Amino acid sequence: MSDIFLLIALPYTALIVMLVGSVYVYGTQAYKVTSLSTQFLESRDLFFGGLFMHWGIVALFFGHLIAFLFPASVIAWNGNPVRLIILEAAALIFGISFFVGVVILIFRRLRNKRLHRATTDMDIAVFVVLLTQAVTGIWIALTYRWGSAWFASVLTPYIRSLFLMNPVLAAVSAMPLIIKIHISTAFLLIGMIPFSRFMHFLVFPVKYFWRPFQVVMWNRDRKLMRNSTAMTPEVKSRNN
Amino acid sequence: MDVRSQIAMVFHLDKCIGCHTCSIACKNIWTDRKGAEYMWWNNVETKPGTGYPNKWEDQSVYKGGWTKSDNELRLKGMDRKSTMANIFHNPHMPVMDDYYEPWTYDYANLFEAPAGDDQPTARPISLVTGEPIDIKTGPNWDDDLGGSPDYARQDVNMHDLTPAEKEAMFQLERMTMFYLPRICNHCLNAACVAACPSGAIYKRGEDGIVLINQNKCRSWRMCVSACPYKKSYYNWNNGKSEKCLLCYPRLETGQAPACMHTCVGRIRYLGVLLYDADRIKEIASCNEKDLVAKQMEIYLDPFDEQVRQAARKNGVAESTLESARKSPVWKFVKEWGIALLLHPEYRTLPNLFYVPPLLPAIADTSTGSYETTCASLWGGIESSRVPMQYMANLFTAGDTEKIREVLKKLMAVRIHRRGVTVGDLHEDECKQAFAETGLTADVADAIFRLTSLPKFGERFVIPAAHREEATELLENTADIKGNTGFGTLNTPQRI
Numbered sequence: 168m169s170d171i172f173l174l175i176a177l178p179y180t181a182l183i184v185m186l187v188g189s190v191y192v193y194g195t196q197a198y199k200v201t202s203l204s205t206q207f208l209e210s211r212d213l214f215f216g217g218l219f220m221h222w223g224i225v226a227l228f229f230g231h232l233i234a235f236l237f238p239a240s241v242i243a244w245n246g247n248p249v250r251l252i253i254l255e256a257a258a259l260i261f262g263i264s265f266f267v268g269v270v271i272l273i274f275r276r277l278r279n280k281r282l283h284r285a286t287t288d289m290d291i292a293v294f295v296v297l298l299t300q301a302v303t304g305i306w307i308a309l310t311y312r313w314g315s316a317w318f319a320s321v322l323t324p325y326i327r328s329l330f331l332m333n334p335v336l337a338a339v340s341a342m343p344l345i346i347k348i349h350i351s352t353a354f355l356l357i358g359m360i361p362f363s364r365f366m367h368f369l370v371f372p373v374k375y376f377w378r379p380f381q382v383v384m385w386n387r388d389r390k391l392m393r394n395s396t397a398m399t400p401e402v403k404s405r406n407n
Numbered sequence: 408m409d410v411r412s413q414i415a416m417v418f419h420l421d422k423c424i425g426c427h428t429c430s431i432a433c434k435n436i437w438t439d440r441k442g443a444e445y446m447w448w449n450n451v452e453t454k455p456g457t458g459y460p461n462k463w464e465d466q467s468v469y470k471g472g473w474t475k476s477d478n479e480l481r482l483k484g485m486d487r488k489s490t491m492a493n494i495f496h497n498p499h500m501p502v503m504d505d506y507y508e509p510w511t512y513d514y515a516n517l518f519e520a521p522a523g524d525d526q527p528t529a530r531p532i533s534l535v536t537g538e539p540i541d542i543k544t545g546p547n548w549d550d551d552l553g554g555s556p557d558y559a560r561q562d563v564n565m566h567d568l569t570p571a572e573k574e575a576m577f578q579l580e581r582m583t584m585f586y587l588p589r590i591c592n593h594c595l596n597a598a599c600v601a602a603c604p605s606g607a608i609y610k611r612g613e614d615g616i617v618l619i620n621q622n623k624c625r626s627w628r629m630c631v632s633a634c635p636y637k638k639s640y641y642n643w644n645n646g647k648s649e650k651c652l653l654c655y656p657r658l659e660t661g662q663a664p665a666c667m668h669t670c671v672g673r674i675r676y677l678g679v680l681l682y683d684a685d686r687i688k689e690i691a692s693c694n695e696k697d698l699v700a701k702q703m704e705i706y707l708d709p710f711d712e713q714v715r716q717a718a719r720k721n722g723v724a725e726s727t728l729e730s731a732r733k734s735p736v737w738k739f740v741k742e743w744g745i746a747l748l749l750h751p752e753y754r755t756l757p758n759l760f761y762v763p764p765l766l767p768a769i770a771d772t773s774t775g776s777y778e779t780t781c782a783s784l785w786g787g788i789e790s791s792r793v794p795m796q797y798m799a800n801l802f803t804a805g806d807t808e809k810i811r812e813v814l815k816k817l818m819a820v821r822i823h824r825r826g827v828t829v830g831d832l833h834e835d836e837c838k839q840a841f842a843e844t845g846l847t848a849d850v851a852d853a854i855f856r857l858t859s860l861p862k863f864g865e866r867f868v869i870p871a872a873h874r875e876e877a878t879e880l881l882e883n884t885a886d887i888k889g890n891t892g893f894g895t896l897n898t899p900q901r902i
C-alpha cells in the first residue's frame with residue numbers, strides 16, 4: 168500500500184502539480200518567480216554554501232538524468248572497474264559537496280539575525296527536503312554500493328514506466344526503505360516547485376547568451392506607426 | 408541617423424544647499440516600504456567624501472560600468488559567460504553594511520516607560536531584525552565633512568593629486584566642500600540593462616527612462632553590481648531590484664519628478680535631448696581622452712531641420728520636438744557648454760549633467776586680514792580651494808583643461824553681472840573674460856537668467872507623453888477605464 172502511495176500516487180501528483188502549477192504561477196503571478204537572493208544580507212557564508220550546494224545539485228541532477236536517459240552507455244562505461252570507481256567517486260564528491268553546502272546554508276540562516284527576517288516557512292520546508300535528499304543520497308552511496316550500475320536495471324525501468332503511464336513496481340518495491348525515501352523526497356521536491364523558491368531554476372536565463380546588450384521597449388510599433396494609416400486615416404500618429 | 412528623444416537633466420551644483428529635501432520627497436513616494444528602507448534613489452553626497460554606498464566610485468572593488476579592452480567595449484565586472492558562472496554568488500555585489508542598516512526608534516518607550524529616576528530614551532531599533540542596534544553608520548554619515556578622516560580622506564577621486572594638493576585639501580583653514588545630488592542617470596548605454604540576465608531592465612524608446620520590469624526580475628542582482636553609480640538597489644524583502652523611475656507617472660501627466668519639484672535650491676532642470684541611437688556603441692567605445700567631447704556629440708540639434716525630419720520619420724511627436732527646442736538642458740549642455748557629466752569614464756553615456764560649482768578661493772592672510780580678492784582675472788579658479796585635478800576626476804575623466812574652460816565661463820558670467828549690477832569692475836576685465844571664454848553679453852545674461860531667475864516652466868519643459876494615443880493602439884480605452892493607477896497586482900510577499 169505504502170509503495171503505491173510513495174512510488175505511484177506521489178510521483179504523479181507531484182509531476183502534475185509541478186507542470187500545471189508552474190505554468191499557472193509563471194503565467195499569472197510572474198512577480199513571485201525569483202531566486203529570493205539573500206546575498207545582500209549575508210554574502211560570505213553564502214559564497215561557500217551556495218556554491219557547494221548548487222554545483223553539487225546541478226551535477227547530481229545531470230548525473231541522474233544521464234543515468235535515466237542513457238542506461239546502456241552508463242553500463243558500458245562501467246565495464247571497466249577503474250572507470251566505475253571514478254564515476255562513483257565523482258558522484259559521491261558532488262553528493263558531499265551538496266550536503267556540505269546545504270548544512271552551511273542552514274547554519275547561515277540560523278546564525279544570522281537579519282536572515283531570520285528573510286526566512287519563510289517555505290524556506291524551512293525547502294531545507295528539510297534538501298537535507299533529507301542529501302543525507303539519504305550519501306547513505307545510499309555508502310551502503311548500497313555501485314548505484315550507477317544498479318540504477319540502470321532497477322530505477323530506469325521504474326521511472327520509464329511512470330512516464331509511459333504504466334507504473335511497474337516489481338523491481339523497485341524490493342528496494343530498501345532508504346531508497347524509497349530518496350525517491351519520494353525527490354518527487355516531493357518536484358511537487359514543491361510552484362510554491363517555493365524552487366521556481367528559480369525553471370527560469371534559468373539562457374537567453375542572456377544571445378540577446379543584445381541594450382533593450383529598448385516602445386509603447387507602439389514604430390514601423391507600424393510610420394507606415395500605417397489604419398488607426399488614424401490621413402493623419403500619421405503624433406505619438407513619440 | 409536614428410533620432411530618439413531622451414528626458415535629460417541638469418543639476419546646477421552652485422545652487423545646491425544640501426538640504427536633502429529631494430531625497431525625502433523621493434523616499435516618501437517610492438521607497439518607504441519593507442525591504443526598501445535603506446534605498447535612496449535620490450541621495451545627496453558631500454564632496455570630498457565617500458558617498459553612498461560607501462566608496463561607490465571605487466570600481467576596482469565594485470567593477471561597475473564598462474571598460475575598453477582590446478578595442479572592445481565590455482562590462483567591467485562580468486561578461487556573459489562569467490555572469491552565468493557567478494550567478495549563484497555575485498562577487499562584486501555591495502551588501503547591506505556597505506549602505507547601512509536602516510533603523511527607527513522605540514518611540515513608544517517615551518510614553519510607556521515606568522516612572523523612574525532617569526529620562527526614558529528612544530532606543531534605535533533595526534528595521535531589518537526589529538531588535539535594538541548600535542548605529543555605526545547611516546545615510547549621509549559624512550554630511551558636511553563630518554568624520555572627515557574616515558570619509559573625506561578616503562575619497563576615491565584623489566588619485567593623480569600631488570601629496571601637497573591632497574594635504575592642502577584637509578587643512579582646517581582651506582577645507583571646503585560642495586554637495587553632489589545623485590539619481591539614476593537613465594543612461595544611453597546603460598550597464599544595468601546590459602548586465603541583467605533576465606532582460607528585465609529596459610529603456611523606454613519614447614522618453615529614454617530606464618525601468619526594471621518587476622514581473623521579469625528574478626533576483627539575479629547583476630544590475631546592482633554593474634551600475635557604476637550604484638543606482639540599482641536590491642529589495643531584500645521581495646527579491647527584486649528597484650531603481651529610480653524618474654517619476655514617470657508624474658512625467659506622463661506633465662508634472663516634474665518629485666525630487667525636482669521639491670528642490671529647495673531650484674538647482675534642477677529637466678527637458679528633452681534628441682540623440683542619435685546609431686552612434687551609441689561608437690561613442691561609448693571611443694578613446695579615453697575623447698570621451699568627454701564625444702559624449703556631447705551624440706546629442707542632436709533640435710533646430711536643425713534635417714534632424715527634425717529624421718526624428719519625425721522615427722515617430723517622434725511634434726510636441727516633443729517643440730519641447731526639445733525649449734529644453735533648458737539643451738541650453739546648458741550644448742548651447743552654452745557649461746554642464747558636464749559625472750564620471751564619463753564609466754562609459755554608460757549618462758543623461759544627468761552637472762554645472763560644476765565655483766569654489767571659494769584660498770584666502771591670503773599675509774596682510775593680517777582675510778583677503779579673498781584675486782589679483783588676476785581667473786584667480787578665483789586658479790587658487791580654488793579644491794584642486795582642479797579633483798574636479799576633473801569627478802566630471803571630465805581627469806581632463807583639467809575642460810573643467811577649467813567650464814569654470815571660466817561661469818566666472819565670466821559673474822564678472823559680467825557684477826559689472827552690470829554693481830558697476831565697480833573695469834570694462835576691460837569683462838571684455839577680456841568674454842574674449843577668453845567666447846561668451847557674449849547676451850549669452851551671459853541668458854545663463855544668468857536661467858540660473859538665477861527661472862520660472863517653474865522654464866526649469867521643467869516636459870513633453871506630452873501621448874499615452875492616451877498609445878493606449879488606444881493597444882486596447883479599447885473604454886475597457887480599462889477606472890483601471891489605471893499605481894499598485895502591484897500581487898502583494899509583495901515572499902513565498
Ligand code: HEM
Nearest residue numbers: 202203204205206213217224225272293368371494495627
Ligand atoms: C542552474 C540553475 C540554478 C540557478 C541559476 C540557481 C540560482 C540561484 C540563486 C541566484 C540563488 C540566490 C542565492 C542568494 O541568496 O543570493 C539561489 C538560491 C537557492 N537555490 Fe538555486 N539555482 C539553480 C538551481 C537550483 C537547484 C537545482 C536547487 C535545488 C533543488 C536550488 C536550490 C536553491 C536553494 C535552496 C537556494 C536558497 C539558498 C539560501 O538562500 O540559503 N537551486 N539559486
Ligand code: SF4
Nearest residue numbers: 591592594598599634
Ligand atoms: S545610472 Fe541608472 S541607467 Fe545608468 S547604469 Fe545605473 S541604474 Fe542603469
Ligand code: SF4
Nearest residue numbers: 423426427429670672
Ligand atoms: S532639494 Fe535641491 S538644494 Fe536641497 S539637497 Fe536636493 S538638490 Fe540640493
